[in-house]
Amino acid sequence: MLFALGLGDSVVAVTHECDYPPAAEGLPKLTRSVIPDGLAAAEIDRAVRERTSRGEALYELDDDVLHELGVDLIVTQAVCEVCAVSFDDVRAIAEELPTQPQVISLDPSTLGEVLADVPRLAEEAGTPDAGTALADEAARRIDAVREAVNGADRPRVAALEWLDPVYVGGHWVPQMVDLAGGEDVLGMPGERSRVAEWAEVEAARPEIVISMPCGYYAERAAKESMDQAERLAPLGARVVAVDAAAYFSRPGPRLVDGIEWLGHLFHPDRVSQPADGTAITLDLTTGAAIG
Numbered sequence: 001m002l003f004a005l006g007l008g009d010s011v012v013a014v015t016h017e018c019d020y021p022p023a024a025e026g027l028p029k030l031t032r033s034v035i036p037d038g039l040a041a042a043e044i045d046r047a048v049r050e051r052t053s054r055g056e057a058l059y060e061l062d063d064d065v066l067h068e069l070g071v072d073l074i075v076t077q078a079v080c081e082v083c084a085v086s087f088d089d090v091r092a093i094a095e096e097l098p099t100q101p102q103v104i105s106l107d108p109s110t111l112g113e114v115l116a117d118v119p120r121l122a123e124e125a126g127t128p129d130a131g132t133a134l135a136d137e138a139a140r141r142i143d144a145v146r147e148a149v150n151g152a153d154r155p156r157v158a159a160l161e162w163l164d165p166v167y168v169g170g171h172w173v174p175q176m177v178d179l180a181g182g183e184d185v186l187g188m189p190g191e192r193s194r195v196a197e198w199a200e201v202e203a204a205r206p207e208i209v210i211s212m213p214c215g216y217y218a219e220r221a222a223k224e225s226m227d228q229a230e231r232l233a234p235l236g237a238r239v240v241a242v243d244a245a246a247y248f249s250r251p252g253p254r255l256v257d258g259i260e261w262l263g264h265l266f267h268p269d270r271v272s273q274p275a276d277g278t279a280i281t282l283d284l285t286t287g288a289a290i291g
Contacts, residue, residue: 002075005134012028035047071101073102079109118131149181149271154266155266156182161213167214172189173193182266218241221241246277
């Protein structure tokens with residue numbers, strides 16, 4: 001969001017997950033995960049549950065580097081404890097810094113709140129006009145998709161944010177599905193993602209399954225989907241793996257790209273394929289991509 005507001009030159013550090021735009025990847029990383037690499041989906045879920053049940057953090061913050069940077073503004077989030085350093089930890093460290101930086105936490109649950117955070121952050125960073133322009137452009141693009149799919153038949157959609165165990169996409173995802181001309185048969189707008197049973201997914205009779213494991217790109221999402229082929233195949237639905245990390249998991253300007261991608265996947269005759277990103281339609285019997 002900061003880069004989209006034209007503030008990239010002022011960003012001096014990021015989290016270990018920040019990978020867009022490419023310039024962000026070269027900046028110092030202030031966080032690290034305590035969950036080991038290489039775990040399977042079920043193992044990641046189990047490790048997260050165990051640590052959070054004990055009140056233990058999932059991420060560590062490099063306060064030594066933060067002290068050296070002399071920052072004026074820290075932007076963090078408290079949307080999800082699985083996704084970021086504790087807000088209380090960030091605030092506590094900020095109070096110890098000689099620059100006494102302002103801390104702003106962006107905690108949206110809905111698409112409207114995500115878009116409202118754009119001018120809010122721009123105001124705090126001293127570029128209010130850029131915030132207004134970016135928010136207006138996002139609204140224009142969303143309206144273009146909504147108008148394009150108006151009156152079309154709405155496919156029944158299951159947006160799955162994790163596959164072992166299965167999590168139903170929440171927060172802004174159901175709204176994205178709706179704006180793109182689909183009917184989310186499991187998710188509730190503004191509500192947290194939730195664990196479900198595969199029997200519930202099957203009972204919802206989705207026509208399209210959007211595989212969007214949190215933080216993964218389409219290739220990894222496709223692999224995770226094939227690992228669950230025995231559970232997905234009985235649904236009889238079209239299964240599409242998407243770039244969750246880019247267009248669905250993270251509350252920022254690229255959620256608009258996600259809406260455009262969904263509009264194309266649901267209604268290819270009405271919404272053109274976006275220029276960036278990947279969507280992989282899977283043949284669950286062969287493991288091949290079919291479109």
